Structures are given as structure tokens and as C-alpha cells.
Amino acid sequence: MGRSFTEDRHQAEILSWLRQWGATAEPLHLGDDLIDVARVSLDHDLFVLKSRSDLAMSVAADLHGAGARLLNPYPVSALLRDRVVTFRVLRAAGVPVPETFAASHVSQLLPALDRGPLIIKPYRRYKKHGTEVVTNAAELAALGSIEPVFAQRYHPPDGPDRTVYSIGSELFGVLHAGPDASFALSPELVDIARRCGTALGIDLFGVNVVMSGGRAYVVDMSSFPGFRGVPEAARRVAKYVHAAAERAVCGEPVVPAELQRTAGRAATHRALKGSSLQLVLGALSGTEATPQELAQIESVVDDIRLRSTAATSPPRVRPGRPRRDSRPTQPPAPPRVAMYSQGMVGFGHIRRNASIAHALRGSALQPAIMMIAEAWQAGALLLPEGVDCVTLPALRREADGAYNPRFLLDVSDQDLIALRTRVVRSAIEVFDPDVLVVDYLPLGVAGELATTLERLRARGTTRCVLGLREVLYDTETVRRTWADRANMDAIRDFYDAVWIYGDPAVFDPVREYGLGDDVAAKARYTGYLDQRPRLDLAAAHADPLVTSLPPGEIALCLVGGGHDGEALAEAFLQTELPRDMTGVLVTGPLMPWEQRQRVRDGAQQRPRFRVLDFVAEPIKLIERADRVIAMGGYNTCCEILSFDKHALIVPRVAPEPEQWIRAQRLRDLGLVDVLHPDELDARALTEWLARDPGPPPAVRDRIDLGGLSRIPTLLTELLGAAARPVSLAV
Template sequence: MTQAILQLPLASSKRPVRCVNAEARKLRIALYSHDTMGMGHMRRNLMISQALSYSNLQTNILMITGAHQASAAQMPPGVDCITLPSLRKEGNGNYLPRSLDIPVEDLKGIRAQMIRASITAFEPDIFIVDNVPRGALNELDTTLRDIRRQRQTYCVLGLRDVLDEPEQVKTEWRKAGNEEVINKFYDKIWIYGDPNVFDAVREYKMTRDIANKVSYTGYFDRRIRFEQHTEHTTKPSRSEFNLPGGRFVLCMAGGGQDGAPLTKIFARATFPADMFGVIVTGPFMPPEMKAELHYMAASRTNLKVLEFVNKPTFLIHQADYVIAMGGYNVVSEILSFEKHALIVPRTTPRHEQRLRAERLKALGIIDVILPDQLTPEGLSAWMENASRYPSAPSVHAQIDFAGLSRLPALVNEICQIKQ
């Protein structure tokens, strides 16, 4: 197999990176997401995989994810996934097995061995880790040491726009030894945001060595993913969700693990006369909460409850207004389509969603209400007021949304493969 060895500015090991001649073997890219609360990390990696798969790069892509819902997603060409036994994150920040009745350390060991075996067998040229440098419960440590010793894989840490309050990030990174791990094992950091919204390098006072690894990609424009998806697959329609025609308000609870309060209040709100409401519970909402929402919807003719939806972008595209929690993915989707939106950010165990929502509210492109201020009357009033102002917020003129378009160039920059 013909390979070119390129000397690039790397992590402290100064190792050579194996970049594959496109004529000899397709570029192999592995992506990891721990997925312990919701599905945001997995969905972000799926979007990255799609952007690279449909680019001019010749790739084979392996996703390693803690969300078994990934297996229900329609994978782009040349993309496959391995799902790990799942963890869940409690409100206090601790991890527990989501399904298996075994000690968490045993589950960590299983996941760590699966990750290590997958990376060893796949031999990726690039390994992209989402958000957690050492993985959940440090499950990536052995794999990262293997990669460094073999000196054949370029490691990228992908971070969302906002992590948490700066002091909290500082404390967590110091406790986890993240700066040392990043300096030792990671060659590049991609921040999936716009520094004009939140400048993570400045806000988190990153050291010069770490800051030098950073590239801001811009936010991910979901319109690109939506167009690519509909171009290569059967176009979605409202009939798939048993939705009638007409205008509607969409309420999204993220993964659903802590989304019940928002959805129950939405189910009691009054919708504008010409609109109906749609709730997406998320797959992790407790069954008794889902049953309660279905019971509430049964007494109304203008309310529909959906559970797990593997095409949420279509619903956001179709909706007239969106009321949602403030996770990175759903906010990016809302902004991509320039929807009227009310964000109800999660405030525990992290303040990431609140910080993001406050910055975007300051730009005048979303409205925000905190969970402890949420009432049916407040939601009803917001929807009524939104119906009086039909013009969409001007998002793309203010925020960089070229992230998905830039990713192939960033990969090409790493390996300098001639397309």
C-alpha cells in the first residue's frame, strides 16, 4: 500500500502522520461520542460524517457512539457505526449504566475495550473525539496512548461553541487533567461555533499551546444536511409523522431525559387559532411521562405527540414557530432555518444552554425564558405575539454558519490529499 508520510505541526510527540494516497486507500476517519445525556453528540458526529461523505474526499468513516439510536439513523455512503453499551448522566453529574444492571466500572471497562479494539482494527488516519478529551469516565485513555505510540493517527478534539461557565470549565479541566491530555495527544481542536457569539479561547483563558491548536469552524448549517439528505434519499413528508397540513408550533424536549416539565406546560398552553401543536418527547423521556402527554393530547384536537423522531430537521423546517430546550444541535437547526424560536435552556447540571441562549438573545434572533419562569400562560402569550410579527429573524447575516462546508477543507489541510 503506497502511503505518503507528511511532517506536520503535531502534539508534543511530534509524530509523523500517515496520510493515505487517495489512489491506494480511502481516508479512514473514526469519530467518538460518549452520549450520556441526550443524543446531541452523536447527531453532531453524524452531521460531520455526512458532510465528509458527500464531499470530494474519498473516505471510509466509522462512528463509535454511546447512543443506540444511531443504528436507526440513515447512514450516508461509506459510513457505519458501532454502538457502545449506554451510560446515563445523572443530575449531579455522576454516570450510571442506562440499561445494564452492572457496576459502572464494569461498564466502563467494556466500553473502553470496545473502543480500543475498534480503533486498532480500523486503523484510522484521523480520530475525531467529541467534547470530552478523555471520554466518559476516562474510557479513551488506553486508546489515546496506543495512538500516540503507533504515531499513525491524527487526533482532533471537537468542541461545541459553549462548554459551561468559565470557572466550572476551569475546575473540571484541572480535575480531569484535560490540558495535559490535549497537549500530549491532540493535534488540533475544532470549535463548532463562531467566536463572535462565544469566543471559547478568550472566555476559558486557554493556554497559548492549546489556543494554537484551535480552529473555529463556524456553526453547522442544517439546510446543507437537509438538502444532502433529501437529494440522496426519499424526501420526507408530513404523512410519515401523521401530521395534517396547516401551520404548527413545534415543542422539542431534546433527548427527553429532563424535558417533561417543558412539554407538560406546552400541552396546557393555548395555541393561535390557526395553528396546532406538536410535541417531540425524545427517546429518553420516562414512559410514565410520555403516557401522561398522550393522555393530555387525547383531550385536544390541536395537539400531536411524537416520541423518537430520526428526522427532526424536517419538522423544524416545516414548523412555523419552535419552542425548545437550548442544546447545540436544536438551536443550530432553529437558526439555520431562521425560525421564530423561544428557548427554554437547561440550567442543571451545566449552564451551557443558558449561556448560549443569552448570547443569541443579545443578537436579537431568539427569545429566552428560564425554566423556573415557565407557565402555560407565558407560552400562550409568546405564541400570540410571534404570530403578529411574521418576518423571520436575520440569522445568516450575523452568524458564521459555514461549518459543514469548511470541514472537508480542514480534513484536507490535515492530510494534504490532492482531491
């Protein structure tokens, strides 16, 4: 059935089990037996790759190139030999790993050593020198000449070494302290092990874990370990190997098909065959590569990462093109700013970025600005001169959190995300921004920014900013989802600043969510975004609309994007308006057609009401309105506050209570009135409109609205800051 490139542990017993089950099992001891390379044949259904010596890997490469079925698959085994690539893959998959560095000489690790002890390991597995913990420059120098150097942040273990072994669907925890002993796996360790396997597309592996300060760190992974301490290890491994051979005989993937589908590995293995495979292996072995080879390597490794739902190894970075140099006789070129918004739901993220772009263009900096956004959103907004947009195919986020194409329904979500990732990366590479501003998601949708951020950090010439609205979700949800380890690591490693578009006197996300020291050190509170400067931009589009309204008071109803605004829209249209007041309803672009039609039909029976489907710049309407009834999205609240309007907020409370939290805080400051959606009906709106509102709220006396005037200053500070030293953090 197969040849076992294996050490002696369990070998005889594994072979015995396989033979009992009717398989023909032959061991091959590399180093003991003479190998006639020209006569290695494919006369077995499965070849089991256990040893990772150079000789074993060479024979395995030959077999793989000839079409043999190997366990574990040869590309995965080759990748796992290289610690730099391995830890990039694991980290991209959300696996907790220590801070990791690679250098050509030990002296280059001195800046990292200043921040704490390091553990130095062989760059490639199965090299002769072992691991060393170094705490100072003298200990580092004593290591002598090691090229290249692989190092990780040293985390003192809380107890004995731990290994989590995976054999198919079974997981086993083993403590290595004297006699090996089993231990019960926590849900966290189970999740970590599953992430490791999914990232590589295998379920036969071992993961070494260090517990330090109550946190788990994966410090090594092997594709076919010795399974020390696993009960009945030989029988379990033999059973797994036998099942893999049966799949091979049937023409199925050696790794279970469901795992292949989960990780998208079938395409990965196809991409690694042929000449491209040899190029990748050459790069991993440290051989010199030509620029043409590097381009091919980059393409192959990109395919590994982009076609896998569990992100894998980012591509090797080619040197960036020279920075734009100004001739002494010419004025310096204006800075370049790229702004990313992920889309998916409503217009909130892109409208916020558009407001910031308008403010930056009106400042002394006058940067060239490239926005990156979904096409259907970008085409609906007004952009000032000097701002253009690279568009992405649109995604839709489902109620369960899954992503699906919004329009390209015959394209898989994986392929669409892969396409978006390539568009973003190419746009950033060509535009070469001085600053990248990312709205809300540190790694973008489904990690689509990860490769781009790693390249920018490696190149060291682009400053990266994460922009956040003040309220994200409720505290529990933020800590469980948004503030997960992958996002926090991304903020720490890739971002130079975190701009919070709010006033901490209203809501302080760093404190209330407990976002930690890394975010706190980079946080800059801009204040809310005063929308009045956008009046000139909106005038040409909105003036005819505003002048068409009848004289007298205006009650304006805004339902955000409209996808969940029908209840508020219908209640508003049934409201009894005060004398000489006209009601204007903006349904939003995402209100389903059937709902929009019902709303329009209802408005036909109420001559004092107007219904508008979508207004690209509603601020002229808000300026004109006397009373505003609205949902509680960030941009809508900024617009209401900017014009000191009397407003009744009917916020969304589920599934995300962001609007409810914001509305309550603004109500407590006396700036808006709030109606819980459970209490929403026409009578409640009628009573609010009939009430004497009193003087306008004193907004600027109570909160900071200086965001759009402060952001150009923050950008200037970033542009003047010295570039961070570049380290390979993986």
C-alpha cells in the same frame, strides 16, 4: 513476624516496637548474610520489602511466587523500580508530573532539549549514576553512553526539596533544607498524594514534589522510603507494619481492604501472579521479549489499567501494522476517519458527529467513516452510505457525576468501562484511521480513550482532533472540572487540532474560559453547523410524517432528549393556539414512560395537538414549522438557525447553565426570544404565539453557519500535514 529487607534507618527502633507488641521480628541483611535460595521458607506471616537492590527484588520475587505476603506488595514494588512505567501510571491517574521522555540514546533527546532544559535520571532506580540537568547539546553529549535514557522536563524549584510521606491514613510534609523540617500540606498536595497512593493501591509510600512557578510536580515516588523528618517515624511505621501483619494472619489483604476496593487492586495482584508476572518483570528489566511474550505482557498490564478506577500503566505498544499502501496502478485509497462520541445522556454528541460524517461523505474526500457510539443511540440515527458504527455498551451519568450501566445492571461500572475501553482500542487498531475525531471529552468517559490515544501518538500515523461545542458549562465549572490538568495535558500531548463548532463572535470558549496557550494554538473555529444539507438524508424518513400534518401554520415544540422536558411539554399542551395553527410536540426518547403517558393523556383532550415520541431527523419538521418553542441544546439551536425560524428558547438552567448561556447570546444578537424556565407557563407561551413575529431573523448576516462546509477543508489540511515526531511522553 517478618523479615525486613531494610537499611539501618529506624530499623532497630522499629524492631523494638514490634517486639514490645508481641511480634516475632527478624531482620535479614541482604549482602551480609548467606542466603540458601532453596531453603527460603514461608515461616512468617509477613515479609517487609524495604531494599530495592537486584538481590532483594530477586528474593522478593521468589517469595511472592511461592505465595508469601509482602509489604508493600511485590508487583507494586517491582513497578516502581521502573521510572517510565511509574510516571505513566501517575500521569494516567491525574497526578501532575513533568513532561517525560525515554530514548535508547541521548542524541534522541535533542528535539526535546530544544524546548527547554532536561533532567536526566537513571532509567531504573538504584542504578549508580545520578541525575544531571542539561541545557544544551554539548552538555547532553558529555553524558556519554547511557542506555536506555530517561529524561524529564526540568522545572527550577521555587525552594527546598519537598517530600510527602504517607503512613496509612496519615500524611506528612517534610522540607529537606539543612535540618529536615515539617510543613503544612496544602489541599492540592494532599490530593496529589492521595492520587499517587490510589493509583498504585498502597498507602505506605513517599512522594518527592518540586514546586516551580507556583505549580507542583511529582518527580519521584517510592513504596517504602526512609521517612526522614516524620515525627516518631519508627513508632508510626511499626504500628502500620503490625496492623498489616494482623491483616495477613486473618487472611485479609496486606494493604487495607478499603484501598484495595478503591483502586481495584485485588484483581490486579491476581493478574500478576504466575508466568505472566515473570513476563512483566522481564519486560521491565529490559530483556528481549518475543512477540508472543509481548502479547502476554500487554494483556497483563492492560488488566492493571482497565480494572483500576485510578488508571495505571498503559500497555507496551507493539509495532502497528503497515499502513495501507496504494499500488502505482491504482487510485489512492480514500482516507479513514473514526469519530467517537461518549453517549451517557442525550443524542447531542452523536447527532453532531453524524452531521459532520454526512458532510465529509458529501465532500471530495469521501472518507470511509467509522463512528464509535453507544448502541442504543447509534441504532436510532440515519447514517449515510460509507458510514458505519462500532457500538459500545451504554452508561448512564448520575446526578452526582457517577457512571452506572444503563442496561447491564448486573455488571459493575468498572467492568463496563473496561469493556468499552477494549472495544474502542480494538476498533481503532483494526480500522487504523488517518484521523480520529473525539467529541467533547479529551480522554473519553472515565479515561477510556487514554490507552488508545497513547498508542496512536506513539505510532505517529493518526491525526487526532478534539471537537467541542462552543459553550461547555459556566466559566467556574469549566475551570474546576473540564479544564483540569489531565484534560489539558491530553490536549497538549495527544491532539493535533481542536475544532470548535461555533462562531467566536457569539461565544469564544478559549478566551472566556481561559483555556490557555496549548488549546489556543490548536483551536480552529468552524462556525455553527448548517443543517440544511441533511434534508435529503432525512427526506425518506420524515416526508410521510410531514405530509400527514394538516394544512395551516405549525407550532413545533422540542424538548431535547426529554429527560427534563416534562414542564415545557405540559405547558405547551395547555397553550391556546392561534386560529388555524396546529401544535406538534416531540417528547424525546429519554422522557420517562410515566411522564410520556401523562403528556399523551393531556394531548387527547386537545385535538389540535399532535404528540410524537421520537423523530430521528427533526429537520424536516423544523423546516415545515412556522414557530418553534424549544429547549436550548446545541443541535436544536443549529437546526433553528439553519432555517431562519422564529423561535422561543426555554433553556435548561440547572444543574448546567450551558443552554442558558447560549440562549442569552443568541437573543442579544436578535436571533431568538428567550423565556427563563421559572417564568414558564401556558400563558407565556400563548402570548408569544399570538405575537406578530415580523420578518425572519437575518441569521447569516450575524453569525457564521459555515461549519459543515469548512470541516472538509480542515480535514484536508490535517491529512496533508507532516506527521509529528514520536516521543514517549508519559
